[in-house]
Amino acid sequence: MRLTDTLSEAESKAHEAARKLASIASKVPPEAAGEELSRKLMLTIVSLVMLAGRLHQLKRDIELGYKPGAEDVDSMLRELEAALLEAKEVFSRLEGLLP
Amino acid sequence: MSSELDAARGRLTSSLIDIMAVFEAYSLVRGLIKAAKGLPEASREEKLRELSEKLEPVLSSCLADFLEALFYKGRVSQLAEDISKGFKPPREEVTYLSREVLRLCERVEERVSGAWRVLKPMLREVRGVEAHRHLK
Numbered sequence: 705m706r707l708t709d710t711l712s713e714a715e716s717k718a719h720e721a722a723r724k725l726a727s728i729a730s731k732v733p734p735e736a737a738g739e740e741l742s743r744k745l746m747l748t749i750v751s752l753v754m755l756a757g758r759l760h761q762l763k764r765d766i767e768l769g770y771k772p773g774a775e776d777v778d779s780m781l782r783e784l785e786a787a788l789l790e791a792k793e794v795f796s797r798l799e800g801l802l803p
Numbered sequence: 804m805s806s807e808l809d810a811a812r813g814r815l816t817s818s819l820i821d822i823m824a825v826f827e828a829y830s831l832v833r834g835l836i837k838a839a840k841g842l843p844e845a846s847r848e849e850k851l852r853e854l855s856e857k858l859e860p861v862l863s864s865c866l867a868d869f870l871e872a873l874f875y876k877g878r879v880s881q882l883a884e885d886i887s888k889g890f891k892p893p894r895e896e897v898t899y900l901s902r903e904v905l906r907l908c909e910r911v912e913e914r915v916s917g918a919w920r921v922l923k924p925m926l927r928e929v930r931g932v933e934a935h936r937h938l939k
Contacts, residue, residue: 722870753870757877765882770890 707777711763714784718756721791722749728798736801741794748794751787759784807897808883811904815876818911822869825918829858832922835929842929850925857921861914868911875904 729737729745737745758780762772836842836850879900882892 726866726870749870750873753873754877754880757874757879758881759877760874761878761881762885764878764896765885765890765892768890768892768896770885770892772885772888776888 708763708766710781711759711766711777714781715756715759715763717788718752718759718784721788722752722756725749725752725791725795725798728795728802731803732798732801733803736803737798741797744790745794745798748787748790752791755780755784755787805883805886807901808879808886811879811901812876812883814904814908815872815879818872818908819869819876821911821915822865822872825865825915825922826862828919828922828926829854829862832925832929835926839929850929854921854925858918861918861921865911865914865918868907868914871907872911875900875907879904 725745726749734742762770762777762780766772832854833851836847836854839847842850882897882900886892
C-alpha cells in the first residue's frame with residue numbers, strides 16, 4: 705500500500721471515530737455523563753479531528769514532493785492508534801449511559 | 804511563509820475560543836433561567852423553549868465550525884512542521900490554506916455575533932429579574 709493511501713485510510717478512521725463519538729454524545733443527557741467523562745469526550749474529539757487535519761496535510765505535502773522521515777509517520781500513526789483506543793473507551797462508557 | 808501560517812494559527816485559536824465562549828454562555832443562561840426563582844415556572848419553561856428555538860440551530864452550526872477549525876488547525880500545524888523539516892511547499896499551497904482559514908474565521912465571527920445578539924438580552928433579562936427579586 706502506498707504511504708498516501710495509508711494516510712488517507714488513517715484520516716478516514718479519525719473522522720469516523722470523531723463522528724461516532726459526537727453522535728452517541730448527543731444521545732446521552734449532559735448531566736448523566738458527568739464532568740470527567742464530558743471533558744474526556746471533548747479532548748478525544750479534539751485530538752481526533754486535529755490528527756485528521758495533520759494526516760490530511762501530510763498526505764498533501766507528500767503529493768507536493770515532501771519526503772517525511774519514516775519515524776515521523778510512525779509516530780503520527782501511533783498517536784492515532786492511541787486516540788482511537790481512547791475513543792473506544794469513551795464510546796463504551798457513553799453507551800452505558802444511554803437512556 | 805511561516806508568519807502567514809502563524810497568523811492563520813492565531814486566527815483559528817481565537818475562533819475556537821469565541822465558539823467555546825458561546826457554548827459556555829448558552830449553558831450559563833439555561834442554568835440561570837432554570838434557577839430564576841423570580842420567574843413563575845410557566846414563564847421559566849417558556850424562556851427555556853425560546854432559548855432552544857432561537858439558539859440550537861446556531862449552536863449546531865457553531866459545532867460544525869468548531870470541528871472545521873480544529874481540522875484546519877491540524878493542517879496548518881502539520882504544514883508548519885513539514886516546512887521546519889525542510890519541505891518547500893509551492894507558494895500557492897500556503898496562500899490557499901491561509902485564505903481558507905480566513906474564510907472560515909470570518910464565518911465564525913458572523914455566527915458568533917448572531918449568537919450573542921440572542922444571548923445578551925436574555926442574560927440581561929434573567930439577571931434583571933433576579934436582581935429585582937433580591938431588592939424586594
